Amino acid sequence: MSTEEGRDVTKTYTTEQNIQKLERLVKALKENKAFEIQVAGERLYIPAETEFSIEHEQSGSDHELEFQFRWSDED
Incomplete structure (x- = not known):
């Protein structure tokens, strides 16, 4: 699937x-x-x-309830 098509x-x-x-996420945030x-199936x-x-x-x-992270690949 191409990036232009999006993914949800x-x-x-x-x-x-x-x-x-969540434990891995908390560790990454703390550090x-x-x-x-x-x-x-997709690694982010x-x-x-x-x-x-x-x-x-x-x-x-x-x-x-959703925990959301927003970033751009263009950075």
Whole structure:
């Protein structure tokens, strides 16, 4: 898939897999280092200096909480 086509993927992991990913993320953030993660078969490299936000959505009784990192490959 080319970059121009974009990508919007949601991947569900087990609790243990989520813990492992979050622990690696926290370590990278504490050390101000880049973070590497694989999501649905694609390896991503998140730079140490990146925009981070938390998003909450609610529709009726359903809630969604997203931890988002935003960066550009053009930097």
